[in-house]
Amino acid sequence: MSLSLGALNSVNSLIGKAFKQPKGDFAERLNSRITVGILALCSVLLGSSHFWGDPITCWSPAQFNKQWSDFVNQYCYVHGTYFVRLDQELTHDKEERTKNEINYYQWVPYILAVQALLFYIPRFMWSSLASHSGYDLGGAVRYVDDFWNSIKNNDGAFKNRIASFESRPAVFIWEGLRLARKKAGRELSVYYAASTALQMINAWLQFYWINGFLQSSTYSLWGPNVLVDLLQGEDWMTTGHFPRIVHCDFHHRRPASVQLDTVMCVLHLNIYYEKICIFLWFWLFFVALVSTYNCGSWFLSIMFYRNARSKVRDLLSCTPEGNSAPSKDLFFRVLGKDGLFVLQHMALNLGDIPASYLTAAMRNCCEQFADETEEDEENQYNKRLMSPGPKAV
Template sequence: MSSQVGAINSVNALISRVFVQPKGDLADRLNSRITVVILAVSSGLLLSSHFIGDPITCWTPAQFTKQWADFVNQYCFVHGTYFVPLDEQLSFDEGERRKDTIQYYQWVPYVFALQAFLFYIPRFVWKALISYSGYDLAAAVKYVDRFWSSIRDQDSTFKSRLAVFEGRPSVYIWDGIRLARKKRSKNMALFYTLSTVWQAINAWIQFYILTKLLDSPLYSAWGPSILGDLIQGNDWQTTGHFPRVVHCDFNTRRPASVQLDTVLCVLTLNIYYEKLFIFLWFWLVFVAIVSTINSMRWIYHLCNTSKAQKTIRNYLATAPVKSPISDEQFFDALGPDGLFIMDQMALNLGDIPASYLTISMRNICQDFIEVSDDYIDDERAPFVKTIKQK
């Protein structure tokens, strides 16, 4: 009981941690947010059903006392059951009857909890790698997001908002880029690309785990097959998938004898498992395909920055005043990692705040162009220069 309650608390902690992360791109949201929440909530609800209510109810002989009946329920739940259509005769061979034992229902909540953690691990590793690079991208996204939330409802002109952005968020981003370069940060885009590749591989592995959990002897692609059976009216009584009524064998010991008894059991959980597993089968296929396409896209962007530059050019084109800094000079000042940071800002914040941030950063770009190695080595230089301007 205490271990199950502890598992539920861990699931709740994971959910709360997930929602404070930056949104990321579509594949990142599908993997590290939506899928984690779906699996964690499913795990918590199903795990609670194991000790609240009766996950399995067996029809025991009349001579069994309540203690015996409770024991049989617990034994059959832990030991496993098997399915034989009610219109077929049970084989006298115990091994024949139990060749396809149903045991997945004991492990489903724990497998879902494990999968939720595995889907979150690429995001965790990405955060560790970006911290190693010297730039706290998550904190930067949150900072700009909070700043934008504080001023977006104010009655201000475009130029006045740009001036406000120039005073705080733009300085913050430039200072972060320069301090990260002091640590020789050059691999943020590479780290993110590796995390997307990991997400794609992990999604396909999780899909394989889900498929092997049921290990259907009839279907290789059991998701569409079971859905097709349901549409055609072939329910569990015919196919044996997610059966509601199963059999269970157990031994009763008496002095000088051991008697094998067989009881019928009702697996209420399979009513929910059937719908949940069909949904997850299609969902994980969708997530795996999107993650694979996304990883290929980021691999291409790692080798070719033209898309990120095009996005930033579109933002710069909305500037009310022509800047003395050309687009090429701005891209050179940003560098590959700065370009990646601006791309992430656009992904997480949206076009409007990203355009304000991009234009304001170009407006003050000249003040932050590094002119000498001595200036780069001075950690306080960006902050001192900002103070003098004020």
């Protein structure tokens, strides 16, 4: 029991971690926040019913006392059951009777918890790669967000807010970019594209897994076919999908013999499993499609940078100088692909208004960082020239 409670607490902790992270784009929110939350919540609710409820109730023979009845319930829950339509006779052939075995109901809460963890892994990998690059994008987003929340309700002109952004957030972002470029900061966008590819692969694997897990011999696409069956009035008594009434065989040991008994059991949880699995089938298919589109969009954006430049121009158009400022070309050159990527994520996480203030402030003070960036690049180039080459053997 303590182990099960620990697992439930771990799932709750996973939900908390997922929602403390920056929001990211729409596909990232679907994968690492909404889907993780849905799967973890279902896992907690279904798992709690396993330990504080009666997931299965078996109709024991009249001569069984309470201890035997409790044993039968526990045995059939752990060992598994099988489905035979109520209008069919039970055969004596053991293989024929158990060809429709049902063993999934014990594992569904744990499977959902594992799925929630798998959907969070791409976000964890992205955070790890971002840390490896030397630029803490999540920390930068939180810093600018806190600064914006502290000044957005203050009365002041547009220029005063720009000046406030120039003195703190703009310098913070520029310094972070300059220091990260000494490590691997320029590859930040590539790392993010890799994480979107991992999101896409995970989403499709999870979809194919649940489709195969729930697959029947008559359906190729489980979700739509089961939904059509339900709309046509063909429920579990006909199709055998998530049956409520099942059978269980167990051996009743006596002093001189071993007797095989068969009981009928009610699987209460299958009422909920059916609805949850139908929803998850369509939800995971939707998440997989969105993740595929998002992955392709980011790869194209990183390859050509037209979308990133267009987004930054839109943010600059909100300023009085607009895109006609003389430092615009210099700003894009100093900003680089990593800077464009950071501003894209600022707009995704914080919205266009604070991102426009930040972009304008960074453009206004980009000249001093242009000199520092060129000096850093020259120092790195000289360092590579002075480093000794491989020694001849």
